[in-house]
Amino acid sequence: MINKKIKVLIVEDSILFVTILKEILVKNNHFEICGIVKNGLAATEFVSKMRPDVITMDINMPVMNGYDATREIMSTNPTPIIILSANIDETDINDTFKALEAGAVAIIEKPSACDSPDFHLYEKRLVQLVRLMSEVKVVRRIDYKNRRREYISRSFFSDTEISNNIEVIGIGASTGGPVVIEKILAGLPKDFSFPIVIVQHISKGFTKGLVEWLNHSSAIPVKLAENNETITKGVCYVAPDDAHLGIIKNTLMLSDSKPLYNMRPSVGFLFASLANNYGNKALGILLTGMGRDGSEELKALRDTGAITIAQDKESSVIFGMPGEAIKLNGASFIYTPDKIINFLEGLNTTKNK
Amino acid sequence: MDENFLKRLIETFKIEAEEHYNNLANGLITLEKVKPGESCFELVETLHREAHSLKGAARAVSFTDIEDVCKSLESLFSAVKKDALALSKNVFALAFMGVDLIKEMIYLNPVEIEDDTKLLSDTFSLKVWELLNLSENETSAPPEKTFTTNGDAAVNENNIPAYLELNGNSDFTSAQSIPNKEQITTHSSKDIQLQENIRISVQKLDSLYLQAEELLSSKLAMEQFSKDLQELSASINSIKLELNKSQSALRRNKYLVERQNEFTDSFGRFSEVIxxxxxxxxxxxxxxxxxxxxxxxxxxxxxxxxxxxxMFKFSHLLDLFPKAVHDLSSELGKDVDFVMSGTDIQIDRRILEGMKDPLIHIIRNAIDHGFEPSEERVSNGKSPKGNLSICIKHAENRKVEIKISDDGKGIDIEKLKHSAVKKGLISLEKSNELSEDDAMPLLFVSGTTTKKIITDISGYGLGMAIVKEKVDKLSGTINIKTKPLVGTEITITLPITLTMLRGLVVQCSDRQFVIPSNYINNVNRVSASNVKRVENKSTIILNDVPVTLLYLCDILGIKKHKTTEDSSFVKIVVITFFDKLIAFAVSDILEEIELLIKPLNKQLARIKNISGATILGNGKIVPVLNIPDLIKTTEKSFGKTTDLTLQTNESARDILVVDDSITSRMLLQDILETAGYNVKSASDGMNALKIIKESHFDLIVSDIEMPLMNGFQFTKLVKSMDNLKDVPVVLVTALSRDEDKIKGMDAGANAYIVKSDFEQSNLLEVISRLLQ
Known part of the structure; x- marks a missing residue:
C-alpha cells in the first residue's frame, strides 16, 4: 500500500462533479483516477474489465442509475462503492439507502458550495472515506437474506432475570452500520418489547431518510428521537442530525454539547448515559464503524455489569469501533448480525414468558 | 479550493448548465408535441432528471438562484410524473418560463443577476408552488363539488383556475389502452438521450490541428526533395552518358594514341567516382x-x-433551434411545425460556428415573413400550421448540403425588384427585363428588403447579404428557389472541412498566386485576336457565351514586364462566381496543387484580394487570392454595376440617443461610439428637441417609454418638422406588441427594434443601412 496508489472509478454524469471529485482526489497523492464513466451501465462494463479499488457512485444518472449499478456490480464484481448523493432530495435519499442495501459500503453527500471557506472539511472527509473504503473487503452479494441463521442456545436465557432486568437497548454504529441495523430491525419479532435507542454516524441530511428506510422493513416502528420524549417499549429511536442523544429515566435528551470523538451524535455519549443512568439494566451493542467512538464507553457499560455485544470482525465493513471495544475487553459477546438477532429474539421470548 | 480552480469550475458549470438547458428546452418542445393519448412518462422523467442534475450542479458552485428555479421545475415535473398534475398549456407556459429564467442566469455570475430577474424567478417559484398546492387541494376535494354549484357552465369555468386540469383526465386514462405506447415512449426518450463525449478544450484541438498541418508542409517538402533527388539522378545519368561518349571518342582518336593509357586511367577513375x-x-x-x-x-x-x-455534428448547433423556433413563432403569433433531419452529419467545427448566425437569420426570415397568418394559409389551401424544415445531406465532393424549406408565401420578386430600383441598385428598365431567377441575386445585395418596416426580426435584405458573405467566406455556395404561395427553399452547400483546398498556381508578371480550385470553371488559351472590346471591356466568347476578360496584373496593380511572353495567345483562368463567368488573363498557368491556407497574421489581417498564403513544395510562399474580394474589386473598376460590397467606414456620422434610463443611454452610446459614430444623448423628448435645434444629426435613436414626451410623440414631432423630417428615427424599446410597432410606423419611425432580444449587431446593421 506504500507505493501503490488507490485506483478510483468515478461514476458521475455531471462533468462539473467529475471535475470537483477529480480535483479533490488527485490533489491527494494516494489516489489515481482509473476511470470516469457517465452512467451505471458504463460502470458495470468498466468493472468487468478493470478492477478499481473503490468506486464513487452518483445516484441520479441516465441509462442506469446508481442503485441498479450498485446491485449489478455487487453481484458480479464486488467492489467497495461509496454513494455520492444529494442530501436534500427525497428520491435520491431513498435510492441511496436502496443502494446501501444492495451492498454499497458508505454514503456521503455531494459536494456543495465549493466556494465556501469550510469546503476543505468536506474534502478531508471525502478523502478519508475513499481511502478507508478502498481497503474494505466486499463479498459477492447473492441473496444474503437467505443465509442460514446461527442459533444461540436457548439455555442462555433460562435465567429470565436477565431479560426482565433489561429496560433499554442501545445500539451504536458508523460505516457499514445502516445495513446491519436494517437487518437487525427486520429480524425482530413484531411483539418486541424493549425500547431501542440508536446512534448511527451518517452524513448530514440523511438521517430522516435513514429512518424512513428502516421503517420499510423494520418489524417495530422507527422514529427520530425528540428531546424530552418518553421512550416506549417496542419503539426504536434514532438520534437526529447534529445532536448527541442521551437517556435518563426513560426520557430522551438531545444535547448540543461539543462533539465526542469528532462526532455528534456520538455513540460514546449514548453509551456513557446508559452506563451512568441504567447500569446493568441496559444492553449495549456496538456495530461496524471506523474510529473508536463508543468503545471505551461500552467497556464502562460492561463494567457496571451490563451485557455488551460487539459485532464480529468477519461481518464488519470496518472493524474499528467494535475492534477497539474488544481490545479493551468491553464486549461480553462477539456476534454476527444474525446472532445478534437471535440473541434479541431470545431475550424477547424469555421476557414475555 | 483555490481561486483558479473555482474559476474553472464555474466555466465547467456554464458548459454543463447550457447542456442541461438545451435538453430541458428541447425536451419541453418534444413533450408539447406529444399528442393526447400518447404516453410521455419517460420524457417527463428525463426532464425531471435534467432539472435535478442542474440543481445539484448549481448548488455545487453556489448559483443559488438557478438552484431555486430548478427546484421548482423539478417539483413541477415530479408532480406530472406522479400524475398529480396534467400537462396543460399553463404548465408548459410555466415550465418554459423557468427554462428561460435559467438561460438568462447561466451566463451571469450570481452577483450580476439583476433584481428584475430575481423577482421574476421568485414569482416563478411562487406560481409553481401555488399550482402544485392548489391542484393538491382540488384533487382531494370531491369532484362533484364543482357541479353542485348551480349548473352554469360559464360560472364553473370561471371558478376553476384555467390551469387546473384534474388528475384522471380522460386523455391520460385512455393512454393506457393505446397498443403501441411503448414504441412511442422509447422513441421520444431516444430523441433527447444524452451523448457520451469527452470534453477537450477547443484551443487544444486547434493547436493539434495546426501541428498536424505543419507536418503536411513537411510532407510536401519531402515530396519536393525526392523529386530533386530524382532529377539529380537524371543529371548524373547524363554525365555518365557523356563520359561514355567521350571515352569511345578518345579510343577512336588516333592522335592521342600514345597518351591513351594516361587518359584511360583518368577516365577510369572518373567513371568509378561517377x-x-x-x-x-x-x-x-x-x-x-x-x-x-x-x-x-x-x-x-x-x-x-x-x-x-x-468534426462536430450539426446537432451541436441545431439543438438550439427547436427552442428558438418555438420562441420566435410564439412571439410572432405563428404556428410552426419545425423538423430537422441529418443532424448527425459532421462538419468542421469552424464551419459550423460560422453558420450559426446565417442559419438563425434564415430561420427568422422564414418565420417572420415567410409564413402567412393561419387564416390566409387555410384560404390558400394549406394547413394552418406552417412547415419549416432544415435538412442536411451529404453532397458530392466532400460537401454538405443544408436545405432550409418553408411552405410560406414565397419571396415577392416584384417587391424585391421594386426595392432594388428604389435603392438605385438597378434601373427600372433593367428590373423589368430581369427574369425571376436573375432577380434572385438582388436579395444578397445589402439594402433590399421586402418588409416595409424594419423590425428586430429584420427584413430579408441586409441579412441575406451577410448570410451570403459568411457562406462565401467558408467557400460555400447559396441558392434560393421560391415560388409564390408555395414556399421558399434555400440551399447552402458547404465543404466538410475548411483547410485543405486545391488551388491553381498562376504566374502573373514575375509573381505567383494561387487561385482556389473551387472557383475555377476551366483554364484555357485563347488567341489574342479573339479578344474583343465591348463597351470598353475586353470580352471573349466561350462556348458561344460572351465572358468578360480581365487582366489579373491590372486588377492586382502589378506592373507588366515586357517579357518573352507569346503574345499571340492569352492564357486564361475562367472563374465561376455567382452563376457568372469571368475570365482572368494570366502570364502563365503553372500547376494545380493541394494547398493549405495559412491565415495572415494580425498585422495583415485585412489585405484586399488576398485571403492567406500557402507554402509551395519548394518552400516558396505564395499568396492565395480571395476570389469574392477580387470580383468586388473588378466590379468597382467597372463603375456602375451591381455593387455587392457593404458600405463601411464612412465619415463619422452624428447620432442622437434619446432614453430616460441612464443605463440604456450609456449602453447605446457606448455601442454606437464603438462603431465609430459621434453620439450625443438626451434624457427625454423635450430635451432631445432642444439639442436637435442646436446641432445637426444624421440619425436619432429613441426609447419609447419616457417621461414628458414619449417616443411616439417625439417621432411624430420630428417627422413633422421640415428640416428634420428626413432624419431617420430608430425606436429602441421594450414594447414588443404588434400594435406598438404599428404605432411606431404611424408616427413615422424608420425602424423599430425590441430591447428584450436586443443584439447590438442588429442595431448597428439597421443604423448603417438607414444612413446609406
Whole structure:
C-alpha cells in the first residue's frame, strides 16, 4: 500500500462533479483516477474489465442509475462503492439507502458550495472515506437474506432475570452500520418489547431518510428521537442530525454539547448515559464503524455489569469501533448480525414468558 | 479550493448548465408535441432528471438562484410524473418560463443577476408552488363539488383556475389502452438521450490541428526533395552518358594514341567516382521516395483523424433551434411545425460556428415573413400550421448540403425588384427585363428588403447579404428557389472541412498566386485576336457565351514586364462566381496543387484580394487570392454595376440617443461610439428637441417609454418638422406588441427594434443601412 496508489472509478454524469471529485482526489497523492464513466451501465462494463479499488457512485444518472449499478456490480464484481448523493432530495435519499442495501459500503453527500471557506472539511472527509473504503473487503452479494441463521442456545436465557432486568437497548454504529441495523430491525419479532435507542454516524441530511428506510422493513416502528420524549417499549429511536442523544429515566435528551470523538451524535455519549443512568439494566451493542467512538464507553457499560455485544470482525465493513471495544475487553459477546438477532429474539421470548 | 480552480469550475458549470438547458428546452418542445393519448412518462422523467442534475450542479458552485428555479421545475415535473398534475398549456407556459429564467442566469455570475430577474424567478417559484398546492387541494376535494354549484357552465369555468386540469383526465386514462405506447415512449426518450463525449478544450484541438498541418508542409517538402533527388539522378545519368561518349571518342582518336593509357586511367577513375555517386544517389533516391510515400500516408491518415476530431455534428448547433423556433413563432403569433433531419452529419467545427448566425437569420426570415397568418394559409389551401424544415445531406465532393424549406408565401420578386430600383441598385428598365431567377441575386445585395418596416426580426435584405458573405467566406455556395404561395427553399452547400483546398498556381508578371480550385470553371488559351472590346471591356466568347476578360496584373496593380511572353495567345483562368463567368488573363498557368491556407497574421489581417498564403513544395510562399474580394474589386473598376460590397467606414456620422434610463443611454452610446459614430444623448423628448435645434444629426435613436414626451410623440414631432423630417428615427424599446410597432410606423419611425432580444449587431446593421 506504500507505493501503490488507490485506483478510483468515478461514476458521475455531471462533468462539473467529475471535475470537483477529480480535483479533490488527485490533489491527494494516494489516489489515481482509473476511470470516469457517465452512467451505471458504463460502470458495470468498466468493472468487468478493470478492477478499481473503490468506486464513487452518483445516484441520479441516465441509462442506469446508481442503485441498479450498485446491485449489478455487487453481484458480479464486488467492489467497495461509496454513494455520492444529494442530501436534500427525497428520491435520491431513498435510492441511496436502496443502494446501501444492495451492498454499497458508505454514503456521503455531494459536494456543495465549493466556494465556501469550510469546503476543505468536506474534502478531508471525502478523502478519508475513499481511502478507508478502498481497503474494505466486499463479498459477492447473492441473496444474503437467505443465509442460514446461527442459533444461540436457548439455555442462555433460562435465567429470565436477565431479560426482565433489561429496560433499554442501545445500539451504536458508523460505516457499514445502516445495513446491519436494517437487518437487525427486520429480524425482530413484531411483539418486541424493549425500547431501542440508536446512534448511527451518517452524513448530514440523511438521517430522516435513514429512518424512513428502516421503517420499510423494520418489524417495530422507527422514529427520530425528540428531546424530552418518553421512550416506549417496542419503539426504536434514532438520534437526529447534529445532536448527541442521551437517556435518563426513560426520557430522551438531545444535547448540543461539543462533539465526542469528532462526532455528534456520538455513540460514546449514548453509551456513557446508559452506563451512568441504567447500569446493568441496559444492553449495549456496538456495530461496524471506523474510529473508536463508543468503545471505551461500552467497556464502562460492561463494567457496571451490563451485557455488551460487539459485532464480529468477519461481518464488519470496518472493524474499528467494535475492534477497539474488544481490545479493551468491553464486549461480553462477539456476534454476527444474525446472532445478534437471535440473541434479541431470545431475550424477547424469555421476557414475555 | 483555490481561486483558479473555482474559476474553472464555474466555466465547467456554464458548459454543463447550457447542456442541461438545451435538453430541458428541447425536451419541453418534444413533450408539447406529444399528442393526447400518447404516453410521455419517460420524457417527463428525463426532464425531471435534467432539472435535478442542474440543481445539484448549481448548488455545487453556489448559483443559488438557478438552484431555486430548478427546484421548482423539478417539483413541477415530479408532480406530472406522479400524475398529480396534467400537462396543460399553463404548465408548459410555466415550465418554459423557468427554462428561460435559467438561460438568462447561466451566463451571469450570481452577483450580476439583476433584481428584475430575481423577482421574476421568485414569482416563478411562487406560481409553481401555488399550482402544485392548489391542484393538491382540488384533487382531494370531491369532484362533484364543482357541479353542485348551480349548473352554469360559464360560472364553473370561471371558478376553476384555467390551469387546473384534474388528475384522471380522460386523455391520460385512455393512454393506457393505446397498443403501441411503448414504441412511442422509447422513441421520444431516444430523441433527447444524452451523448457520451469527452470534453477537450477547443484551443487544444486547434493547436493539434495546426501541428498536424505543419507536418503536411513537411510532407510536401519531402515530396519536393525526392523529386530533386530524382532529377539529380537524371543529371548524373547524363554525365555518365557523356563520359561514355567521350571515352569511345578518345579510343577512336588516333592522335592521342600514345597518351591513351594516361587518359584511360583518368577516365577510369572518373567513371568509378561517377558510378559510385550514381549508386549512392540511387539508393538515396529510392529510400527517399519510399520514405516520402510512407510519411505521406501517415501524414494523410493523421490529418484525416485530426480532421475527424474537429468534426462536430450539426446537432451541436441545431439543438438550439427547436427552442428558438418555438420562441420566435410564439412571439410572432405563428404556428410552426419545425423538423430537422441529418443532424448527425459532421462538419468542421469552424464551419459550423460560422453558420450559426446565417442559419438563425434564415430561420427568422422564414418565420417572420415567410409564413402567412393561419387564416390566409387555410384560404390558400394549406394547413394552418406552417412547415419549416432544415435538412442536411451529404453532397458530392466532400460537401454538405443544408436545405432550409418553408411552405410560406414565397419571396415577392416584384417587391424585391421594386426595392432594388428604389435603392438605385438597378434601373427600372433593367428590373423589368430581369427574369425571376436573375432577380434572385438582388436579395444578397445589402439594402433590399421586402418588409416595409424594419423590425428586430429584420427584413430579408441586409441579412441575406451577410448570410451570403459568411457562406462565401467558408467557400460555400447559396441558392434560393421560391415560388409564390408555395414556399421558399434555400440551399447552402458547404465543404466538410475548411483547410485543405486545391488551388491553381498562376504566374502573373514575375509573381505567383494561387487561385482556389473551387472557383475555377476551366483554364484555357485563347488567341489574342479573339479578344474583343465591348463597351470598353475586353470580352471573349466561350462556348458561344460572351465572358468578360480581365487582366489579373491590372486588377492586382502589378506592373507588366515586357517579357518573352507569346503574345499571340492569352492564357486564361475562367472563374465561376455567382452563376457568372469571368475570365482572368494570366502570364502563365503553372500547376494545380493541394494547398493549405495559412491565415495572415494580425498585422495583415485585412489585405484586399488576398485571403492567406500557402507554402509551395519548394518552400516558396505564395499568396492565395480571395476570389469574392477580387470580383468586388473588378466590379468597382467597372463603375456602375451591381455593387455587392457593404458600405463601411464612412465619415463619422452624428447620432442622437434619446432614453430616460441612464443605463440604456450609456449602453447605446457606448455601442454606437464603438462603431465609430459621434453620439450625443438626451434624457427625454423635450430635451432631445432642444439639442436637435442646436446641432445637426444624421440619425436619432429613441426609447419609447419616457417621461414628458414619449417616443411616439417625439417621432411624430420630428417627422413633422421640415428640416428634420428626413432624419431617420430608430425606436429602441421594450414594447414588443404588434400594435406598438404599428404605432411606431404611424408616427413615422424608420425602424423599430425590441430591447428584450436586443443584439447590438442588429442595431448597428439597421443604423448603417438607414444612413446609406
Amino acid at each position: 558510378i559510385s555517386i550514381d549508386n549512392r544517389l540511387k539508393v538515396l533516391t529510392k529510400s527517399s521516395v519510399e520514405n516520402t510515400r510512407k510519411t505521406g500516408i501517415a501524414v494523410t491518415e493523421l490529418m484525416d483523424s485530426v480532421k475527424d476530431i474537429i
